[in-house]
Amino acid sequence: MTEIVDLNAGTVFVGGGGEGYASPQSLLLKYANRHGLIAGATGTGKTVTLQTLAESFSRAGVPVFMADVKGDLAGIAKPGDPNGKLHEPFQKRALQIGVELQYEGFPVTFWDIWGERGHPVRTTPSEMGPLLLSRLMGLSDVQEGVLNIAFRVADEQGLALLDMKDLQSMLVWIGENAKDLSLKYGNVSTASVGAIQRALMVLENEGGDRLFGEPALELSDIMRLDASGKGMVNILSAEKLMNAPRLYATFLLWLMSELFEQLPEVGDPDKPRIAFFFDEAHLLFDDAPPALIDKIEQVARLIRSKGVSLWFISQNPADLPDAVLGQLGNRVQHALRAFTAKDQKALRMAAQNYRPNPAFDTAEAIQAVGTGEAVTSLLEAKGVPGIVQRTLVRPPSAQLGPIADAERAAMNAASAMALKYGKTLDRESAAEILAKRAETAAQESAKAGAKGGDEDLWSMDREYSRARRYDPGIQIPDAPKPRSSSARSSSTDSIVEAFGKSFARQLGTKSGQALVRGVLGSLFRGK
Structure with a gap:
């Protein structure tokens, strides 16, 4: 009879198997901050593996942050369906690998840069x-x-x-x-x-x-536990965000940098303070300048002592720089397809990253594993890489797939984060300060212009034009009439009065603001 694995034993249980497969494969939480890799071709089960690992971390009291690229991770908030079509195959696999299938949901907070499918995520x-x-x-x-x-x-x-x-x-x-x-x-x-x-x-x-804006995201708000002690699962809605891959990658890099800079050193804790999953990890490095790649490598090396567990999810390990790949001690490798010479080379390179198992050829195993299976190597006692094993990944305890929009909206409305991040703040900052400086200069020019002199009048106009570059809402007072002691002054009067009336009519419209910044700004600068 297969021995039943305790999912609450202070480990991250990945999977196991029966004949021809590994014994139960678990990652000790104290080595989870050595980071990890989930790799494999499209459709081989990476998302399910990501969800099962997130469940294990949350169950152990470790907060999780992950990006939902395809919109199918939200189901982790609800228990799996014992009457659903996936129950029977999940039950069969659970018995085979020696785990009791118990459905449960996990605490979830949804985030969204656009503020549409989750709480707004802002930084400055x-x-x-x-x-x-x-x-x-x-x-x-x-x-x-x-x-x-x-x-x-x-x-x-x-x-x-x-x-x-x-x-x-x-x-x-x-x-x-x-x-x-x-x-x-x-x-x-x-x-x-x-x-x-x-x-x-x-x-x-x-x-x-x-x-960009305030209130900016505070790290403490993604590092929370619920009342039962489960780690909060923070899900970043990334379906729309993936259409702007540079924005997606930059946001994740910023968040990782903030964790690195703000969290204190804790050495090797009994469990991570937070587990961070980078889906589509290759986007972090595509077209990145060398200085930025160096920063990522530095953070990956040093953030371990901050108690942060980083997991990179990508189709091929070759998508990651060697310096980063070398920091990933825990690996779950789903199937790779080798249809071309380039693919075959990548397959051989991937196989070389594992501690060999005399029972089988690693490269052949990586090609042969089916959906939901993987080749795994997890850190053992004293941080030694485990021998590579063929493993059946355990089925998830929560619902697999998306949830209804109405359910998501209800969860967002009930979240404690709705009150804190729901409304944008606009404090006095650079734009307002610079606008006030320019407005003050314009007022001084206006006073000088009131004393007489065409040059002072045109100076006032230039200063107000400059002020409106910082704040289009600045009100321009009626221009004082210059002295009429010359024909040039008379001509100037008519020009200023005409444009002054135009100001009054146009200030309330965007087209008027554009006119002020464009035509008049050029005219006054030309003087």
């Missing part, structure tokens, strides 16, 4: 930093340098960069003061500033501006 440009922002916008090295200058000047002048408009306003100020800044920080090209602004506009059009 200041927290993300110029390196990740440059990756997000695909900037060149020169443009990244200018962005670094913008962040440096903002820090020195106490200008908080909290949302997209703050960053845009800061870049406007950098462009206007490029000549003075170049003397201290190096060349600041207005062309580079313009390129960054265009990249921000593209990002904004794609919805990426939703990522």
